[in-house]
Amino acid sequence: MLDAIRALHLNDSKKGCGSRVDRHEHIGIGTIGLEGFERVLKHRVLRKWPMYLETEKGENEEGEEWDAVNLRMLRKLAG
Numbered sequence: 001m002l003d004a005i006r007a008l009h010l011n012d013s014k015k016g017c018g019s020r021v022d023r024h025e026h027i028g029i030g031t032i033g034l035e036g037f038e039r040v041l042k043h044r045v046l047r048k049w050p051m052y053l054e055t056e057k058g059e060n061e062e063g064e065e066w067d068a069v070n071l072r073m074l075r076k077l078a079g
Contacts, residue, residue, distance in 0.1 A: 009054040027070045041078040
């Protein structure tokens with residue numbers, strides 16, 4: 001089954017698994033959570049594939065770009 005996957009789109013989810021609603025959330029804020037991303041990022045096969053950040057653009061409350069915040073969190077979890 002893993003041989004059919006070529007890349008991963010990374011985003012957390014505003015709705016739970018099976019909800020049939022595709023609403024993106026920033027990394028660690030949604031229902032997948034930090035543990036879910038850590039498992040993907042440390043998986044022996046998945047971690048080798050290209051990953052694309054698929055979260056909303058803009059700035060957080062502190063004026064920092066969300067892309068920078070999300071990438072920093074992903075790098076920390078991949079550690």
